[in-house]
Amino acid sequence: MEDRTYYPLTPSQYTIFLSRKYSMHKSIINIPTSLIIREEMDMDILEDAVRQAIERWDSFGLRLVKDKESPKQYFTDRKVESIERLDFTGKSRETMERTFSKLAVKKLEIYEAPMARFYILKTPEGYGGIFSVINHLIMDSWAISMFYKDCIEIYYARKNGTAFPKDVVPYENVLKKEVMYRQSPQYQKALEYWQTEFSREEPMFTHINGSEVIEKFRKKKGNENARFAGSFYLRSTSGHDLYWISKEEIDTLSRFLEEYRFPSLQVLFQMGLRTYLAKVNDHEKDVSMHNIVARRGTLEEKSTGGTRAHVVAFRTIMPPETTFAKGCQMLFDKQNELYRHADFSPMEMFKVEKSLLPANQAQSYRACSLTFQPVPMEIGIGPEIETRWYSNGAVAQPFYLTVMDGDGTGGLKCYYEYMSNVISKERIKDVHRYMTKVMLEGARHPELTLEELYQLY
Structure with a gap:
């Protein structure tokens, strides 16, 4: 047997592993995505480029082995489950999208098996592209975006006889450092921070469906003062x-960012979503949600595979007289505060919270999550690109908004993933409409108060 170094799952991986373990739908950790390049492509060169890229990314060499409560993992040959071809010539876009949706929900094995499958495709218009289903245990959406970029750069290097992109940073290097985090001084500081954070006054549960959710829970439990509720369903x-924010709208928001010196649109999406939660929960001043943090601050982390996303509890208290500008500043300051401790294990963070607050394992103070990750898929002077993220047929939380790049349009894509047996399509439409209006009106009139923003329709 070859010499192997076994590593424990990272905190990010362990959270993902548990979601699969306890979900009825094992596809819950699939990440199905497509990349379409709007030009006719040589399918043989494209397939070879994907194969070469797979060889460059050591995440595709990760294998899991069973070991008591949590698996171990090791690196070996970089392979995927399969690479097939799909030709939609003479068919419709609708047929192609239905095919992707069906492939997206097929589960991937996780033990002693490659954890990705690929399809080289030709669209009805004759464009070339890639559809893939990659296990979240080996890559997050950031890594997949970087991998796709590598594939396309290799394709054009092969086609045009130009230099290959620079080598990929091995994920194993980053994983080794992550495994050692628990022995670092930063871990102890983060532990103390989260203990202090959860020792404050009990937060208030805020659901996207409004205050009716907690009122129903209180009545059911006979506890009229409960500040938590059940929000997870077997x-x-x-x-x-999918909804869009247009380039014109982004331009308006960007002018506000420039004036107030905020580095990213993330704070505006936080403000928009938070204001909706406050509005539908009786103008609640104490609002909590989850932020999903990519944790790719260094150049090494940005350029590697693996999965590094962590769930962070994000709580802010804003009285109704808080202005839009002041609210954004509060969110930005809190975000910076939290992100200094975001390497802390999400599962350990949950344990700290449960030890200090009344809610039990089946109850929560948060039912919404936000990821802001508009990683651009730019390939220099190449053709236009389309990307899309698909449903894997399962959902781990009631409401999850992911904001992603608009494929060079200057806009942004908002993907809403939600429990459709609990939250309606009409509710999602209303969330997007109101969130967008709050961001735009607040950007144009920063002195509007929350109470005034609640009156927007």
Whole structure:
């Protein structure tokens, strides 16, 4: 047997592993995505480029082995489950999208098996592209974006006889450092921070469906003062909707960022979503949600595979007289505060919270999550690109908004993943409409108060 170094799962991987373990739908950790390049492509060169890229990314060499409560993992040959071809010539876009949706929900094995499958495709218009289903245990959406970029750069290097892209940073190097985090001084500081954070006054549960959720829970439990509620369901159905923020709207928001010196649109999406939660929960001043943090601050982390996303509890208290500008500043300051401790294990963070607050394992103070990750898929002077993220047929939380790049349009894509047996399509439409209006009106009139923003329709 070859010499192997076995590593424990990282905190990010362990959270993902548990979601699969306890979900009825094992596809819950699939990440199905497509990349379409709007030009006719040589399918043989494209397939070879994907194969070469797989060889460059050591995440595809990760293998899991069973070991008591949590698996171990090791690196070996870089392979995927399969690479097939799909030709939609003479068919419709609708047929192609239905095919992707069906492939997206097929589970991937996780033990002693490659954890990705690929499809080289030709669209009905004759464009070339890639559809893939990659296990979240080996890559997150950031890594997949960087991998796709590598594939396309290799394709054009092969086609044009130009230099290959620079080598990929091995994920194993980053994983080794992550495994050692628990022995670092930063770990102890983060532990103390989260203990202090959860020792404050009990937060208030805020659901996207409004205060009716906690009122129903209080009545059921006979506890009229409960500030937590049940928000997770063993049996759930998955909704997956896509809405856009246009370039013109982004331009308006960007002018506000420049004036107030905020580095990213993230704070505006936080403000928009938070204001919706406050509005539908009786103008609640104490609002909590989850932020999903990519944790790719260094150049090494940005350029490697693996999965590094962590769930962070994000709580802010804003009285109704808080202005839009002041609210954004509060969110930005809190975000910076939290992100200094975001390497802390999400599961350990949950344990700290449960030890200090009344809610039990089946109850929560948060039912919404936000990821802001508009990683651009730019390939220099190449053709236009389309990307899309698909539903894997399962859902781990009631409401999850992911903001992603608009494929060079200057806009942004908002993917809403939600429990469709609990939250309606109409509710998602209303969330997007109101969130966008709050961001735009607040950007144009920063002195508007929350109470005034609640009156927007």
